[in-house]
Amino acid sequence: MGQYVAPIRDMQFVLHELLKVEDELKALPKHAEIDADIINQVLEEGGKFTAEVLFPLNHSGDREGCKHDAATSTVTTPKGFKEAYKQYVDGGWAALACDPEYGGQGLPVVMNNSFYEMLNSANQAWTMYPGLSHGAYECLKEHGTEHQKKVYLPKLVSGEWTGTMCLTEPHCGTDLGMLRSKALPQDDGSWLITGNKIFISAGEHDMAENILHLVLARVPDAPEGSKGISLFLVPKYLPKEDGSVGERNPITCGAIEEKMGIHGNSTCQMNLDGARGWIIGQPNKGLQAMFVFMNAARLGVGMQSLGLTEVAYQNALIYAKDRIQMRSLTGPKNPDMPADPIIVHPDVRRMLLTGKAYAEGARAFTSYVALQIDRELNHPDEEVRKEAADEVALLTPIIKAFITDNAWIATSEAMQVFGGHGYIAEWGMEQYVRDARINLIYEGTNTVQSLDLLGRKILGDNGAKLRKFGEKIKSYVEENGLDEKMSEFITPLGELGDKVTKLTMEIGMKAFQNADEVGAAAVPYLRVVGHLVYSYFFARMAQIALEKEDSSDTFYKAKLATARFYFARLQPETATLIRQARSGSANLMALDADLF
Template sequence: MPQYNAPLRDMQFVLHELLKVEDVLKTLPAHADTNRELIDQVLEEGGKFTSQVLFPLNHSGDREGCTYNKDTKTVTPPKGYKEAYKQYVEAGWAALSCDPEFGGQGLPLVMNNSFYEMLNSSNQAWTMYPGLSHGAYECIHAHGSDEQKALYLPKLISGEWTGTMCLTEAHCGTDLGLLRSKAEPQADGSYKITGSKIFISAGEHDMSDNIVHLVLARLPDAPQGSKGISLFIVPKFMPNADGSLGSRNPITCGAIEEKMGIHGNATCQMNLDGAVGWLIGGPHKGLNAMFVFMNAARLGVGMQGLGLTEVAYQNALVYAKDRIQMRSLSGVKAPDKAADPIIVHPDVRRMLLTAKAYAEGGRAFCSYVALQLDKELNHPDEEVRKEAADQVALLTPVVKAFITDNAWIATSECLQVYGGHGYISEWGMEQYVRDARINMIYEGTNTIQSLDLLGRKILMDNGAKLKKFGAQVQAFIEDNGTDEAMSEFISPLADIGDKVSKLTMEIGMKAFQNPDEVGAAAVPYLRVVGHLVYAYFFAQMAKIALEKQDSGDNFYKSKLATARFYFARLLPETATLIRQARSGSANLMALDADLF
């Protein structure tokens, strides 16, 4: 049967040995007192909560799903969800990295990031309820008025209230400039909002006392397109000045979606019939304000992919060690059994190592980005904050797209390890595959992320952000280039770095002549950049493992073997991807639409 144990040893390796977070946090006044002992203690407790409370609800929640009552327009999540949320709130997990001014614990985002990996491994559908609340907190914290912050933040931080973002409408997905929801100003400074939203995760439930919806809508004088979008706070229940709850606001759930996966999360169609809302972030500035929420969500979705990769790997590994079938091609390995465990077979190992490498690479990458966020928000030096912000901007679409693509690959490979049993629901593997598929779609499809990376984050500033990251990679190459033991990692790292530079320049030149070249190259280009990032982190991890491989701790031998597998088996994918990116748009655009 399925199981999950938080990968604390690898998390500690990434945080303390690879990133040396304690040293970095000492440079941030808000986190200068956060030490290794505290970090490890929080993660250990997080591991207990996720494995003991949330994970047992994952399979049953998927089987039961959410229940919609059309008479009351209410949604009931699966059994145990509400009780688990109560434990989550009472333990203070909702407040972990939030502002102490409003009741938060003020711990670093890099810690919260590791905890969210555990949450997503144990139960992605459940985690989306508090996960979206954290995004709403960040948006109001960044753009809300003092009154809005005082009213909403303490309740979101405590977990008494949860949050959502209401963007998508039936006729438009990512193209929010097409949305039709209307906001009419009222004499008291509020607005009456009318419209319908779809695909609203955690849009209706009974797990919290109130739900704070962040809704995009148009004012009467709004210009067309995305420049005419405003953002509004629309609570399910109208809050009084003291935080107590008043009347029901007319924002209701019209239905819940029947979905391929994440059945335990209520994906709602939300109807606003003159619902009362309050402007946040200024008129026609809604998209700018919502981007705080959207970027947080994109990083969060990357963590969902990472969490599923890890839990799928753990279960496939246990199965491969236990399941016996056929004999090893190189001779009997388990003479006391009727057949050998399938982990002796090379291709089973390939599948397991693929998931293992994508989990460990993703963990290093996500933790690094979270640490850059801590620097962006808290470092006393403005130049350091700017450099960190540039890295976060550059890498956010890569986190979202590359890690979720890899999760789809990894969960599929792990299901394959089970053979026919992987396709049967009782083993739990098919749920991970189904749950992983949504992560490639929402918060901007992975194609949108690829266009964002190539078009906005790289070509728009002539590659300045990418060059800064490349200089960081190059410095590591130069520092370790003469170490013969590192050559098997440094040489391919240098090679992919050079190829990314040349590919970027080539696509940029083509794009001047034909903008479709960006769209044609974007998806393979992002995967190439993702592999550059993973190669950089795996080379660093290999350096540490080489230095400690004779320490007696087999962890370092495992890490070194995983790094070698990554460079030998996964990084070479870039050769095909580069050829695809260079092939241009003509082979895609030449065929007339009527001839398809």
């Protein structure tokens, strides 16, 4: 259904012209040899794999879904998924950004990030299988024992085994402090774990020979709440001494959830009936270890939504150029045809440009954050590593919430371009809307991300992280404030920066008197800060486009037009959002619950 072509030209613009990644990587000894040719080659090969192997399975996988055999507790993925995964593994894609010590290729995160955008555009449901594996790899690499790393990491890196995270239980979602799963110590150092988990993406499937579940549970005499949670590694099959799979572990899929979207991914109810596991990290410190996985997943969800925004936009654009309906308001544009293509109509262009702008803004933003992760992990200067880590912590909830909100908007607009055909399954557009909706919910709902941003990341350190990022924006505004050509971008950027500063101080003062003020303001506040981030990157992209506007490459004219649309049509929603954030908690909390 439809088509997908990896936006390699725009990726190259972001990596080479906006972020100057090659120069940045030279400062990281581990990646100093990575040049533009290597980056471009990976992008081009990744584009071929995703367009030719994964995209053709997206619609069929959605229609077929996964099948659960209750008698054997097994799951069969849609036709072609297993074979595509073998091609993925054989091509070395699973090992792209993993440590060579465990069989990885050792390429930078920023390159892997671009590849994951392509994967998600081509087939989000399929991509969740290897995507979760990468989070398990990061968690084990940081918190696992040497034995766990030796046994499990090479299998995750090669893609032979996949990973999951088992957090949620039927009675608790975000509030993990309420979980009931139990772990009992054994004489051999292992633990026997019992409990029930729900909403476990890729919890059971037929694509890999083993699945490594990272499970949260309580040890005996654990403190109540989140301080009493431990993390365990629970494999589907217990490994033998030689690394091959051994006996079946009693962690099984009881059912597949019936979902609105992502039908090609098995979202499982998992039952642990005395399953053998090994603790990761220290007892009662499981959330600290799991947050490595969760933060990787939150960045991954942002990439899922960027991918969906891009592919929905691409297909809406193709349709708008081909579909003829009515005449242009300013007179026929194709007089030899019975009607004009619908792309002549202003509001169709508004819908298309919304998707285009949100895709390009997200691409710049996520690539920047991926580069900061590379700096955090590999820069020789400790102070640089710390600053990069602080910035990644600040921006992660914005990636998860702002980009997923925007994808819900953009995919809906793309479906609208198709009119009635967009609502019909055979065109494939309604799938993007359905698939996009889950991204606002899982890995911490967008309200949770907003509370994390405002409560923990900003007010929690008296705005220190935000001020540091704000200084970058302020310096950029001061450097370019006298450039008349840039005034249409610099002025609204500078004004929004000032408004964010004032809004943050106002909410912080209110919060001293009433903590509900944070909860009332958090969601619109995050969108305001999200627009500040996008405004910064769109201004920088517009500056490059202005310098090359007169070149024969029309790419820069399109980039400039998109930036102008963003500042004229999308960024102004901040005025409403700021009023909402300032309106306080009284209008939300005054009505007694019984009166709703």
